[in-house]
Amino acid sequence: MLLDLFLTFFRIGAFTFGGGYAMISVIEDICVARKEWITHEDLVNVTVIAESTPGPVAINCATFVGYRQKGLAGAAAATLGVVLPSFLIIWLISMFLDRFLEIAWVAGAFRGIRVAVGLLILDVGIRMIKKMPKEPLRIVLTACTLAAMLLISIFAWNVSTVVLLLAAGAVSLAVYLVRERTAGKDGGRE
Amino acid sequence: MIYLDLLAGFLEVGCFSFGGAYAAIPLIRDVVLSHGWVTEEMLTDMIAVSESTPGPIMVNLATYVGTSQAGIPGAVIATLASILPAFLIILLIMIVMKKFMDNRYVRAAMRGLQACVAGVITAVGCYMLYQNAFRPLAAEAADFRPLALAGVLALIYFGSRKVMKKGLSPIALIGISACMGVVLFGI
Numbered sequence: 001m002l003l004d005l006f007l008t009f010f011r012i013g014a015f016t017f018g019g020g021y022a023m024i025s026v027i028e029d030i031c032v033a034r035k036e037w038i039t040h041e042d043l044v045n046v047t048v049i050a051e052s053t054p055g056p057v058a059i060n061c062a063t064f065v066g067y068r069q070k071g072l073a074g075a076a077a078a079t080l081g082v083v084l085p086s087f088l089i090i091w092l093i094s095m096f097l098d099r100f101l102e103i104a105w106v107a108g109a110f111r112g113i114r115v116a117v118g119l120l121i122l123d124v125g126i127r128m129i130k131k132m133p134k135e136p137l138r139i140v141l142t143a144c145t146l147a148a149m150l151l152i153s154i155f156a157w158n159v160s161t162v163v164l165l166l167a168a169g170a171v172s173l174a175v176y177l178v179r180e181r182t183a184g185k186d187g188g189r190e
Numbered sequence: 191m192i193y194l195d196l197l198a199g200f201l202e203v204g205c206f207s208f209g210g211a212y213a214a215i216p217l218i219r220d221v222v223l224s225h226g227w228v229t230e231e232m233l234t235d236m237i238a239v240s241e242s243t244p245g246p247i248m249v250n251l252a253t254y255v256g257t258s259q260a261g262i263p264g265a266v267i268a269t270l271a272s273i274l275p276a277f278l279i280i281l282l283i284m285i286v287m288k289k290f291m292d293n294r295y296v297r298a299a300m301r302g303l304q305a306c307v308a309g310v311i312t313a314v315g316c317y318m319l320y321q322n323a324f325r326p327l328a329a330e331a332a333d334f335r336p337l338a339l340a341g342v343l344a345l346i347y348f349g350s351r352k353v354m355k356k357g358l359s360p361i362a363l364i365g366i367s368a369c370m371g372v373v374l375f376g377i
Binding site for chain 1: 368
């Protein structure tokens with residue numbers, strides 16, 4: 001099992017292009033659909049946790065799934081597995097290839113990969129939206145953060161996604177508290 | 191002592207790199223430039239390499255700086271230091287999570303956070319596609335190849351779900367895109 005975790009996350013780590021988000025689609029494919037180690041909802045929750053804590057999504061997800069499966073040892077195996085590919089690749093690049101990206105076919109391959117990564121990330125986002133319960137508040141929050149994040153990217157504003165998360169969490173909590181207070185006499189609801 | 195410097199420097203990076211790779215870059219910059227580990231130009235190159243190679247930028251930079259400063263031991267120390275905070279924080283959360291998640295106020299906040307993450311990820315996907323597929327059209331010599339590639343990849347990826355039970359895996363899609371990229375742009 002430990003070896004399985006290590007090898008699985010090694011494979012995932014080798015394909016974590018373009019920040020952590022593309023890896024969510026790889027994790028969903030392998031850990032949710034094929035191996036059934038975690039559920040879709042677990043994955044959404046760990047993404048939330050990963051975004052609100054320091055550290056890359058990749059590391060956070062690996063630690064989470066590893067711990068779920070096999071406790072501390074599992075967490076260590078999965079986390080080491082996920083960082084090892086990038087460690088080896090960067091180490092090789094820094095040793096042997098000074099002008100790595102100037103090699104025409106390498107640059108070409110990466111241009112292709114970046115297009116695929118955009119598609120994969122969009123697919124993850126759309127799937128999360130589709131599977132979300134359709135409450136008005138959630139739909140509004142999703143629409144607002146989507147618009148805000150697009151503006152942040154287009155104008156290259158230096159705003160951390162943590163700010164968006166805090167705002168969305170606060171709004172959701174506030175709405176809940178207000179509803180609880182107004183419905184307080186009937187015993188509240190959940 | 192360089193090993194201790196690397197350890198302390200990348201622990202700091204690991205502790206405070208909130209909010210995705212791009213938000214963390216300013217902090218990483220401060221740490222590596224203030225120690226004189228890399229020059230501004232090397233850092234820009236390194237960010238370009240990190241964007242193309244697998245793995246989080248923070249970890250890639252740690253490996254790179256560690257190697258250039260103190261060989262393999264340096265690389266190992268810097269890399270482990272950069273991931274240790276994230277590792278410990280998730281462990282801690284997992285240990286208290288069961289109780290934490292049962293709290294109704296936490297759940298109320300969590301619903302908002304889930305909606306937010308879905309919005310953020312969708313936006314990042316849209317923006318990446320715009321940057322890599324649509325923007326080359328607006329260049330002086332309009333380049334239609336990236337958009338065509340995006341169309342073909344989308345057709346393969348989403349089309350495969352209609353034909354096969356589980357569809358094409360993301361890893362296979364990345365492999366295909368790399369090969370097509372070499373043919374389209376690299377030759």
